[in-house]
Amino acid sequence: MIRTGAAVGWLGTGRMGAAMAGRLIAAGSDVAVWNRTASKTAPLVARGATAVGSIHELATCDIVFVTVSTPADLEEVVTGAQGLLTAPTMPSIIVDCSTVSVDSSAKMRAAATAAGVEFLAAPISGNPHVVAEGGACIVTSGPVTALHAAKPLLDQIAKVVVYAGEDEQSRLVKLCTNLYLGVMVQALVEVTSLAEKGGTDRAAFLAFLNGTVLSSDWVRRRTAHLVARDWAPTFTTELLRKDFDLGLAAARALEVPMPVGSAVYQLIQSAIGVGLGEQDFLSLYELQARVAGLRPSQENDGHADV
Numbered sequence: 001m002i003r004t005g006a007a008v009g010w011l012g013t014g015r016m017g018a019a020m021a022g023r024l025i026a027a028g029s030d031v032a033v034w035n036r037t038a039s040k041t042a043p044l045v046a047r048g049a050t051a052v053g054s055i056h057e058l059a060t061c062d063i064v065f066v067t068v069s070t071p072a073d074l075e076e077v078v079t080g081a082q083g084l085l086t087a088p089t090m091p092s093i094i095v096d097c098s099t100v101s102v103d104s105s106a107k108m109r110a111a112a113t114a115a116g117v118e119f120l121a122a123p124i125s126g127n128p129h130v131v132a133e134g135g136a137c138i139v140t141s142g143p144v145t146a147l148h149a150a151k152p153l154l155d156q157i158a159k160v161v162v163y164a165g166e167d168e169q170s171r172l173v174k175l176c177t178n179l180y181l182g183v184m185v186q187a188l189v190e191v192t193s194l195a196e197k198g199g200t201d202r203a204a205f206l207a208f209l210n211g212t213v214l215s216s217d218w219v220r221r222r223t224a225h226l227v228a229r230d231w232a233p234t235f236t237t238e239l240l241r242k243d244f245d246l247g248l249a250a251a252r253a254l255e256v257p258m259p260v261g262s263a264v265y266q267l268i269q270s271a272i273g274v275g276l277g278e279q280d281f282l283s284l285y286e287l288q289a290r291v292a293g294l295r296p297s298q299e300n301d302g303h304a305d306v
Contacts, residue, residue, distance in 0.1 A: 007032045007050070008153060009061035009091065011077055011084070012098075013040045015234070017067035019131035020097065020124065020157050025049055027156040034058045059087035063150060066096045070242065071104035078108050085115045093118045093146050095154075097138070099178065101246045102168040109142065109168070118146035123174035124158060127234035130221075135159055141170035175247035179261050181218075182240050182281070186264045188219065189285040192226070193292040203227045222282055229286070231279035238277040241268050 010021040013035040021044055024031050031049045033041045034057070041051045052058050055077060064084060068074050074096060078084050084094060094112055096105070096119070105121050112119035119142055126136030137160040140147055147163055154161045164170045195205040206223045209215055225231070244265045251258045271277075271287045279286075 007061045009034070009052075009058040009064035010044075010049070010067075011035075011055060011058055011064055012067040013044055014067065014069070015128040016097075016124070016131065017065075018044060019128040020065070020067065020136075021049065022047060022132065023134065023157045024153060029153065029156070032058055032061055055082050055084055056087040059084045059091055060089045061091055063093045063095060063153070064091045065153075066094060066098060068098045069239070070098075071100040071246075074098055074100050074104060074108060079111050085111055085117065090115060090117050093120060093149055095120045095122050095146075095150050097122050097124050099123050099174050099243055099246070100171065102171045102250060105168045105171045118143050118149075120146040120150055121168060121170045122150070122154065123170055125174065125177050126158070129234060131157070138162070139164050139170040139173045141165045141167060172250055175243060175250060178240065178243040179247040179258070182244060182268060183260055183264050184218075185282060185284055186267055186288075188226075189282075189288040192285065193288045193294060196289075196294055197292055225280070225282055226285060231276070231283040231286075233278065233280045235281055236278055237268060237271050237281045237283060240281040241265075241272060241277075244268060 007030045008024060010017060010031055010033045013021060013033050018040070021031055021033060025044065025047050031044070032052050033044050033049045034052050034055055035041050038051065041049065045051050058064060066074065066077060068077060076083065078094065080086070084090060094117055096108070109119040109121070120140055121142055122138050122140045124131065124136050124138045130136050136158040138154055138158040139162045140154070141164045143166065151161060164173055192202060192205055196202050206227060210220050210223060244261065248258055248261060248265060251261070267284065267287065271284050274287060276283045276286060
């Protein structure tokens with residue numbers, strides 16, 4: 001169990017990590033933070049976190065949360081030369097909230113178990129704004145004892161915490177969710193561009209769609225960005241491609257056909273190819289507008305070209 005009042009370690013304070021750690025700080029938790037780019041910890045320190053100089057120093061916390069971008073990053077910070085499992089004092093529990101492959105997660109779980117550390121996979125769904133507002137969802141898998149110990153903290157981060165099983169089930173659940181998200185966004189920008197090409201204002205079409213049962217909280221939340229063509233990143237097109245790589249690889253391994261997801265993957269790749277990789281993935285609209293032949297006069301703001 002986590003010692004009462006013991007510091008929580010947070011490894012990785014990018015957009016998502018900072019939003020999640022920020023909720024723990026706001027709830028009164030004692031949080032120590034580390035990030036490869038040390039300056040990214042400054043906003044959390046200003047809110048009451050304690051910055052540490054190394055992963056080994058962070059590893060003295062009873063529980064360490066990890067939020068990194070790729071499987072390679074996860075392996076480096078867990079089993080690398082300066083990773084959590086090479087520290088003189090290791091945490092009791094590692095909670096990894098990254099979106100990584102099943103294979104990478106299983107490898108890290110095996111290494112942690114061999115070192116006497118419990119490993120809880122806990123990927124999160126929700127962009128940084130959703131997380132900050134308390135609207136995120138977390139799916140977990142791993143030892144039930146680790147879940148019970150970490151759940152009070154997870155409940156401070158997310159509105160929903162689901163347990164999916166004892167192994168790597170949560171990894172696939174999160175990948176399935178992001179595959180669906182990519183497919184949904186592509187469908188949204190396709191029908192939006194069709195309505196526009198036929199002479200309907202983009203804002204009017206989305207206002208109608210949002211009044212029907214076909215809309216969702218996510219579409220309503222992002223409508224203003226789509227209308228304004230505001231692609232400030234919450235989740236980049238490059239990161240979406242990474243998750244499609246992992247999700248489609250899992251589908252191949254499990255012999256599950258993914259015809260729609262495979263088609264959307266090619267469109268994501270095309271969007272990155274025309275320079276939209278670092279933009280929010282809602283910028284798939286820009287590629288769709290180009291191939292739909294939308295003229296500037298048919299655009300709300302006159303910027304049809306990518």
